Amino acid sequence: MPRIYPQEQQPRVIHVPPLDVSAPRSMRRAGKGTALLLAAFLVALVYLVYVLVTRSAFYMAKSGQTGYGKVTDRKGDVLFDGTKPMSEYEAGHFADVGNLIGDTSGQMSNTVVTKNIELLANYSFLYGKNSGTVTLQTTISHKATRACYNALGKKNGTAVAYNWKTGEMLVCMSKPCVDPALGYDNIESMPSGSLLCKAFSPTVPGSTQKVSTLIAAYEQNGVDAVNAMQFSCSGSWVNATGGKINCHNPYGHGTQSLNEAFANSCNPFFAQLVQSSQLPLSAVIETYTQMGYSVNGQKVAPLTMNGLTIPAASTTLTDSTEFETQWGCLGQGKTLVSPYQLMLWQGAIANASGSAVQPYILASHTDIENRVTQLGTTTRTPQLFTRAAAQGVHDVEVDNAKKHYSGSLGAYTCGVKSGTAQIRMDGKEFENSLLTGFCLDEDCPVAFCVVIEERTGADISNAQFAKVLLDALRSEEITKKPAAQTTPAQGN
C-alpha cells in the first residue's frame, strides 16, 4: 500500500521513508487461498476426530473387537450378559426374553442387543477396551414378562404392553422363544418363530381391526351420528356384490346399536357400515393411511423403537361393496397388523387425544466409567386420528369392558376390544385369540395387546391372559421410574 504523508503546500524537504518491500496485495492471493484451504481442512479434521471418537464404540462392537456389557430390566435383573457365559445363570433365566433382547451370536438381527451394539461395547476411546462393564438398562419388566410366558402354558402367543403416559415399554413377550444360554446347536429343531419377537411381526388382527374401521366412521360422520346408526344381523349377511359375511353367532344379533355391535363384535353390522354410503372407501383409506397402514401396497416406512424395526400394518381395499374389502375392514383376509402397532393405537385411544406417546425400550446407559446417561424421553407420535374419534372409541371400549369383562378385568378401569383371527397356514386352519386395550388406573397406565395362538376352549382366555399381564405390572410398581443401576445386579 502506498504510504501517504501529510501534504504540504510547497515541500522543500521530502522525507524519503525507509525502504518498504512489503509484497503487494496481488501477491497475497495465493496466501489467502492457502489459508482458506487450510482452514477448511482443519475444520474437517476436527469433525473427523469428533466422528471417530463418538463412533469408535460402534466400530469396535461391529467388528467384534471388544467385550460386551450387560442388559438389565427395569429393576436391574440381567437380561443379557456379555461378561460371562450366560449358561452360568439359572436354567431358563433368559428363556422368555431371548428373542427380544437377543445376543451377540449374530443369529438374530432385530433385537435390542444387535440394534444398540455400540452402547453395549465395553469400550471407551480414552480407556480402551474391557476396562470396565457397560450396562444398558431397559424399561422391560422381567417379572411381568415371565408371568405372561408362564401363563400361556403349552400355548404360544404374544404379550406386549407399554406405559401410555411415559412411553416405557414394559412387556414384549413372544413365545416360542429361544434361550440364548443354551446356544444354537439345536437351531434346526427349535419351534418356528423362536428367533423372532412376534410382537413386531404383522399378524391377522381379527376383530381388533374394527377399532380402525370405527375410527374411520367417526372421522367421516362424527361420533354422535355413528353411535346412532343401527344395522341388523341375522347370523349372516349378503353384500351388494353377492358376497356372504358370516357372523360368529349363527342365530344373529338382531338390530343393534354401535355399542352393542362393538361388544358383540358383529361382522354383518360392520360390513354394512363399510358398504353404507355414509362411509366412502376413500375416507376409510384416508384414515387407515393416517394411522400408518400401507394401503394397497403403498410404501410406508417401518415403525422404529430404539433401532428395532416394526413393519407397518398393511391391508388391501379396492371396492367397499366387495367381500375382500369388507373382510379386510373386519380384520381378516389380507389385513396384517403387528401387536406392537395395535398397542400403539390403544395408547392413542387411552389418552383420548389421537396421538400416542412414542414407546421406548432403553432406559439408561452406564458407561465404562460408571457415568449414567438417561436414554428414555417421552415424545409423542404424530396425530394418528382425530381427538374426537379417539374419545369416541375410548368411550365405546370402556363401555365394552365394563359390560362384558367385569368378571375377568373387574379390578381395573379398562377399555378393550377382543378379536379372533382366522388363519390358514401350512394347510392347517386355526384361530388366534386377541385382546387389545388399555388400563386407566393411576397405578397401571398400560396400553396392551395380547395374542393366544391356536386357542381352543380349554385354554386360558384372552381376558385372563390380559389380567395376568396387568396383575404382574401392577405389582411391579411400574409408575416408578426404573432406577439406574450403578452396580449392576448379578444374575445368580
Added chain:
Amino acid sequence: MSRSNTNPVSHPLLLLLVLFAHTAMLLLVMLSFGLTVEVLKLSCIVLISDFVGAIILQFVAQEACTVDTVLLLVLGMSTIYQSCFGGLAFAMKHFIFGIAAFLMCQISYVLVRNPYRAEKLKPLWYGCFVVLIGAIFFLTGSRGIWIDLGFITIQPSEFLKPVFVLICASSIRTQLKKSEFHGWHFVPDNLLLLFCTAVIAGLQWYSRDLGSLPTFAAAAGCALLLRFSYLREKISVRLMLVLGAGVVFVAVMAWKLAPSYVQDRLHTDIWSDMSGSGYQQVKALTAIAEGGWFGKGAGNGTLVNVAASRTDIVFSTISEEWGLFTAIMTVVLVLFLPAALLTVPPRSYYHSGLALGVAAMFMVQMTLNIFGSCNLIPFTGVTIPFISQGGSSMLSSGIMAGFLKAAQAPVLTGRTAAQLRKGGGA
C-alpha cells in the same frame, strides 16, 4: 564478514530441534522394543541422516530453510513410523526414497527458483505432460496405473502432479496476452490449461483410476481462480456463486455418469459388507478405535496385515500404534509445508500459482486419503505426501516441496542472491 552473514537463513537451532524431536520418538520406540540392535540401527540412521542434512543445509548457501527443516522432520518421522509398523524392521526402501525426495526438493528448487525462467520453460513442462500422458496411455496397460520396469515400478500419474502444477501457474504477463477469435477474447494459456485438465480427466476415466482426479481438479480450479483474480480487484459474490454452481453441476453430472465400478465405491455401506469391499475401511476404523488417543505402542499394531496399510490407510496404521493424537499432529506437520507461505509471501505471480497449486494438491490428497479411509467420503487409493510408502509419491511430493521453497526464496537473477551479495549488491 561473519558466517551468519554470508548464510543468513540457516538455523542451527531448528536443526537441533529436529534432532531432539526424532530422539523423543526413538526413545518411545526403544520403550516398546527394548534396546535391540534393530532399534540402535534405526536410531543411528535417522539421527545421522538428520545430522548430515543439517550440515548440508548449513554449508549450502540459500535464502530459506523452513521447507527443508520441516521436510527433514517429516521424513525422519515417516521413516520411524514405517520401520515400526507391526514389528521393527528398518524401512530401507522408504528411507532411500526419503533421501531422494529431499534431493528432488533441492533440484526442483534450483529449476524453478527463477519464476521467469520457470515460466519460459513452460513448453518443456507441456512436453513432460505429453510424455507422461503418453506413458500412462501406452505403458501402464489399459487397466493399471503402474509401469513395471522389473526392478522398480513407476507410477507416472504421480509425476504428473508436479508437472501439472507447473502448467497451472501463470504470470500476469501471460494473462495480459489475449487472443481474439471472432470477437471472443481469450487467454491462450487458460484454454491450454483447461484442455490439459480435460485430457487428465479423460485419461483417468480410461485407466479407471478416478482416485486422484479430485487432486488435479482442485489444482486446476485453484489455478483458474487465481488467474481470474489477477485481473480483478476481488472475486465478486456473483462470480463465486456461478463458479460454485458450476462445480456442483459438474459433480452431479460426474455422479450421474460415473461408471458402475465408481458408483459401487460411492455407495458402499462398509458395515454391511465387512469382509468384502468394506474390509479395509472396517479394519482401519477398528484400528483407530483400538489405538485410542495414545496408541498401542510402536510395533504393537495388527493393521499392518491389511493391504495398503502403509499407503492408503496409513493414517489408521499410525493411529493404531501411536494414537489418534499423534496421527493428527503428523498430518498437521505436513500442512506446515504449505502453511509456511502464509508468513513469507511469494514475490511473483508464477510462484504464487506454484505455491497455491502445491497447497491444493497436498491438501486434497490428504483429505482423500484420511477421510476416505475413515469412511466419510468414498475410499480412493491416494497417498499422504511423505508419510505413505511409495517411491513415485515420495519423489513427486519432494519435487512439489521444492516449488514451495522456490516461492519463499525466489532468485530473479542469472546469479544467485549470494553471488549478488558478494558483488556488493547494487
Added chain:
Amino acid sequence: MDLTALFERYPYLREALTAFAVIFVDFCALIILVAAGRERRRGDRNWAREGRGYMLAMGTTFFPLGAAEILIGRHPAADIRFDDNEISRFHALLTLSNGQWTIEDIGAQNGVLVNGRRITQPRTLRQNDQIQIGKRRLTVVRGTGKDVTA
C-alpha cells in the same frame, strides 16, 4: 532391558510419554514456523538487495516495489492504481530481473514516458528516473529513511 514390567506398574506411563514426544515434535514444528516469520524479514532484506532498494515516489507518496511484477493502471486489480481517465486499465508493467527494474508499456493509450521520452520497448530504470503515466509523475528513489531536498 525389560520395560513391560514398568509399563504394567504405571499403566499411563506409555501414554504420557507418547503425548510428551508428540507434543514435543509439534512444538518443534511450531518453532520452525515462528522461524519462518524471521525468515520473512530476511526475505525482505534479500528482496531489498535484489530490487536495489527502489521505490516509486509521487510527491510525498511512496509506493513500495515488493514483487517481481508490478502492474500500474486504472484497473482495480493494479498494484499501483490511478483512477485517471488518461490512464489505461493496464498501463505499464514494472519487472525485476537480474537486479534491474524495467518498465514496459503494455498497451497504454497515452503511452509511458521515461525522462520525457515515450518508450516503445522495455526500458531499464535507474535512480531518479522520471516516469510519466498520464498526468502522474513518478520518480524512482531509494528507500533510505533520510530527508532529501526537493
